[in-house]
Amino acid sequence: MLNLKKTDPEIADLLEKEKQRQIQGLELIASENLVSKAVLEVMGSIFTNKYAEGYPGKRYYGGCEFYDVAEDLARERMKKLFGAEHANVQPHSGTQANMAIYFATMECGKDRMMSMSLSQGGHLSHGSPVSFSGKMYQVTQYGVDLETEMLDYGIVEELAKKVRPRLIVCGASAYPRRIDFKAFQEIADGVGAQCMADIAHIAGLCATGVHETSVGVVDFTTTTTHKTLRGPRGGAILCDKEYAQMVDKAVFPGMQGGPLMHTIAAKAVCLKEALQPSFTEYNRQIVKNAQKIADVLLDAGLRLVSGGTDNHLLLIDLSDRGITGLEAEIALGRAGITVNKNTIPRETRSPFVTSGLRIGTPAITTRGMKEAEMEQIGALIAQVLRDIHDEAVIRKVKDEVVALASRFPIYPELA
Numbered sequence: 427m428l429n430l431k432k433t434d435p436e437i438a439d440l441l442e443k444e445k446q447r448q449i450q451g452l453e454l455i456a457s458e459n460l461v462s463k464a465v466l467e468v469m470g471s472i473f474t475n476k477y478a479e480g481y482p483g484k485r486y487y488g489g490c491e492f493y494d495v496a497e498d499l500a501r502e503r504m505k506k507l508f509g510a511e512h513a514n515v516q517p518h519s520g521t522q523a524n525m526a527i528y529f530a531t532m533e534c535g536k537d538r539m540m541s542m543s544l545s546q547g548g549h550l551s552h553g554s555p556v557s558f559s560g561k562m563y564q565v566t567q568y569g570v571d572l573e574t575e576m577l578d579y580g581i582v583e584e585l586a587k588k589v590r591p592r593l594i595v596c597g598a599s600a601y602p603r604r605i606d607f608k609a610f611q612e613i614a615d616g617v618g619a620q621c622m623a624d625i626a627h628i629a630g631l632c633a634t635g636v637h638e639t640s641v642g643v644v645d646f647t648t649t650t651t652h653k654t655l656r657g658p659r660g661g662a663i664l665c666d667k668e669y670a671q672m673v674d675k676a677v678f679p680g681m682q683g684g685p686l687m688h689t690i691a692a693k694a695v696c697l698k699e700a701l702q703p704s705f706t707e708y709n710r711q712i713v714k715n716a717q718k719i720a721d722v723l724l725d726a727g728l729r730l731v732s733g734g735t736d737n738h739l740l741l742i743d744l745s746d747r748g749i750t751g752l753e754a755e756i757a758l759g760r761a762g763i764t765v766n767k768n769t770i771p772r773e774t775r776s777p778f779v780t781s782g783l784r785i786g787t788p789a790i791t792t793r794g795m796k797e798a799e800m801e802q803i804g805a806l807i808a809q810v811l812r813d814i815h816d817e818a819v820i821r822k823v824k825d826e827v828v829a830l831a832s833r834f835p836i837y838p839e840l841a
């Protein structure tokens with residue numbers, strides 16, 4: 427980074443500090459991951475220098491011949507990985523991918539959609555009143571059954587019959603259990619709606635059969651590429667051929683201008699990585715690791731939302747502990763364990779405070795950690811949560827975290 431150090435020492439300094447934070451800490455944020463050096467190289471390449479509005483073979487700018495091949499590689503690999511008929515790899519983010527499907531299927535200011543509420547596991551872009559999606563459409567939201575803390579498809583169906591939405595959205599950011607995509611599509615079919623599955627969090631699990639896939643099951647699948655898919659920050663859409671044209675038009679020119687071609691090339695690279703057998707093993711290990719941490723936390727007397735996990739994340743319910751999600755997040759952060767506060771189904775506090783913590787294993791699994799390390803990490807979390815004001819414990823845990831992290835370097839040659 428010699429040029430950066432010369433041009434902008436302030437940013438260079440921040441980059442160095444962030445590098446140390448990533449190397450020395452444990453990243454347990456469920457939506458995050460660590461990309462390969464190959465992905466990083468393409469992201470930081472001259473592929474960023476060019477406009478390529480349009481699609482391969484139909485660009486609005488000259489000089490796109492190499493971009494066409496790169497985007498085709500990304501699309502073909504995406505289709506192959508998910509067994510999809512059509513892929514659009516241009517959305518700048520997961521939210522943009524969702525926006526494109528809303529634009530393609532609903533009339534702004536008029537049509538109704540149904541989705542999972544943010545406070546019970548859904549995503550902002552699924553119709554939260556503070557998001558464009560909640561301002562532009564009539565939104566009705568479903569939640570989980572408050573007893574089981576899991577989805578109840580009977581309740582979703584009843585609501586759909588009452589609301590008669592144009593689009594039913596499933597998929598979540600903080601739901602530790604399986605999602606029955608087939609059930610959602612059937613509910614949508616029953617009321618003349620279309621169904622969109624947002625698999626942003628579990629895309630890697632769906633691609634490898636660790637979780638049932640939504641592709642070929644629901645009308646539209648949207649995803650991010652930077653969570654369990656372990657690629658650059660971005661979005662993508664999968665659908666059948668019959669919807670290809672309307673989806674592509676909704677993305678460009680409907681919603682975006684020039685695609686981020688350095689990101690699209692990096693998507694191609696991460697998808698090539700995801701097509702290797704080791705990626706299936708990786709996703710299996712993500713779930714095994716989450717289940718191991720869940721077991722350790724349960725043994726330590728903590729309560730988990732829904733009692734456990736089927737996927738890459740778990741939610742700790744702190745409401746019986748007299749501490750908030752915010753306080754727990756800060757204490758763990760000081761011990762080198764990065765997590766995020768999260769609302770729980772029976773939430774009584776504001777989203778800035780919350781009664782829960784969300785914990786995910788994609789990033790630590792990328793570092794090569796397995797069950798033995800999960801035992802240790804679960805125990806460290808439990809120690810901090812036992813008394814978040816015990817400074818001696820926080821210091822001791824931090825030392826253990828640094829020692830553990832140093833045994834699993836993120837980019838060995840960077841250390």
Ligand SMILES: *Cc1c(COP(=O)(O)O)cnc(C)c1O
Pocket residue numbers: 457518519520521522548549551597598599624625626627650660661
């Ligand atoms: C992370 C996430 C997104 C949004 O991704 P961005 O790239 O941050 O816009 C969308 N939907 C769900 C369910 C997510 O978890």
